[in-house]
Amino acid sequence: MLRVASLPGDGIGPEVCDAAVRVLGALPVDVTVEEHSFGGRAIHEDGDPLPAETLAACRAADAVLLGAVGLPEFDGAPVRPEQGLIRLRGELDVYANLRPAKRDGVDLLIVRELVGGLYFGASGRRADGSAFDTCEYSPHEIERVARRAFELARGRNAFVTSVDKANVLETSRLWREVVSGLAGDYPDVRLEHMLVDNAGLQLVLDPAQFDVILTENTFGDILSDVAAGSCGGLGVAASASLGDRGPGIFEPVHGTAPDIAGQGKANPAGAILSIALLLDELGQPAAARAIEGAVTGVLDDGARTPDLGGTATTDEVAEEISESLAISMPTTS
Numbered sequence: 578m579l580r581v582a583s584l585p586g587d588g589i590g591p592e593v594c595d596a597a598v599r600v601l602g603a604l605p606v607d608v609t610v611e612e613h614s615f616g617g618r619a620i621h622e623d624g625d626p627l628p629a630e631t632l633a634a635c636r637a638a639d640a641v642l643l644g645a646v647g648l649p650e651f652d653g654a655p656v657r658p659e660q661g662l663i664r665l666r667g668e669l670d671v672y673a674n675l676r677p678a679k680r681d682g683v684d685l686l687i688v689r690e691l692v693g694g695l696y697f698g699a700s701g702r703r704a705d706g707s708a709f710d711t712c713e714y715s716p717h718e719i720e721r722v723a724r725r726a727f728e729l730a731r732g733r734n735a736f737v738t739s740v741d742k743a744n745v746l747e748t749s750r751l752w753r754e755v756v757s758g759l760a761g762d763y764p765d766v767r768l769e770h771m772l773v774d775n776a777g778l779q780l781v782l783d784p785a786q787f788d789v790i791l792t793e794n795t796f797g798d799i800l801s802d803v804a805a806g807s808c809g810g811l812g813v814a815a816s817a818s819l820g821d822r823g824p825g826i827f828e829p830v831h832g833t834a835p836d837i838a839g840q841g842k843a844n845p846a847g848a849i850l851s852i853a854l855l856l857d858e859l860g861q862p863a864a865a866r867a868i869e870g871a872v873t874g875v876l877d878d879g880a881r882t883p884d885l886g887g888t889a890t891t892d893e894v895a896e897e898i899s900e901s902l903a904i905s906m907p908t909t910s
């Protein structure tokens with residue numbers, strides 16, 4: 578029995594999580610899903626975006642399914658929903674964030690460092706009115722995520738593009754040194770370094786040139802939206818955040834989209850494809866491939882939400898995907 582902790586969060590998070598759980602339920606996989614308070618909702622209920630009970634439930638689960646966090650009402654507030662997400666990533670030490678992007682001729686995987694850099698450095702305000710955020714990386718933090726990227730590349734096209742800003746930043750020069758130093762352990766994988774501004778341009782002009790893109794936390798945040806934009810849209814982008822042990826976090830790349838929340842307009846594909854990543858990680862590759870096939874089939878010829886030019890609702894898309902799964906995986910095991 579697989580135990581999934583579901584953290585729907587804010588905005589369209591609950592709608593897309595419901596859709597993803599519905600699809601999970603249509604598979605012949607023995608799984609229980611338990612929902613927990615998180616994000617803005619948890620701030621309203623407990624004053625904390627990551628209540629202790631939620632964190633304990635995540636630690637005890639096999640995997641965490643996450644919707645999205647963040648709402649305009651918390652802009653500038655001292656306690657914000659995003660802090661819960663960043664703390665959860667740190668607590669579970671999910672240092673490798675995998676963000677695949679696929680479309681005709683393009684099949685790339687961004688491996689984003691997730692528990693270091695600017696997101697976790699010292700920050701604050703000074704008496705003179707200025708503000709600061711600091712970016713720090715240790716060789717160990719770089720090495721573990723880089724090894725993950727090299728290993729993942731071995732199961733793909735054996736090509737890693739490490740993205741940094743080594744012409745300006747000291748952390749980027751260390752990044753490049755550490756990654757280059759590991760290359761000898763992976764002689765079968767081609768390694769290239771690229772500056773982040775150029776990587777953004779290349780992702781727009783010619784995303785097919787990439788296989789695995791390895792980068793630090795902030796650059797990965799930005800580049801994964803760019804990659805999603807040039808490969809089918811943010812609505813279909815999925816992600817897995819993994820550590821060395823313990824549960825991973827599986828979440829769509831998109832945010833809370835407060836402008837369309839509660840209207841049934843959200844595209845559930847990113848959340849549903851995150852379930853495929855979850856099943857892969859928990860040793861259920863057949864179910865994962867079935868989900869990917871069903872999502873592709875429905876997005877190509879069936880129901881589509883408004884972001885993809887259709888008129889279908891979130892539930893209708895989830896329903897079609899579930900039905901097509903029942904056809905492709907008819908027997909229960």
Ligand code: IPM
Binds near residue numbers: 647659662663798
């Ligand atoms: C993402 C999101 C988060 C991030 C926010 C919500 C904190 O943009 O997962 O890409 O910046 O990591």
Ligand code: MG
Binds near residue numbers: 798799802830
């Ligand atoms: Mg982001």
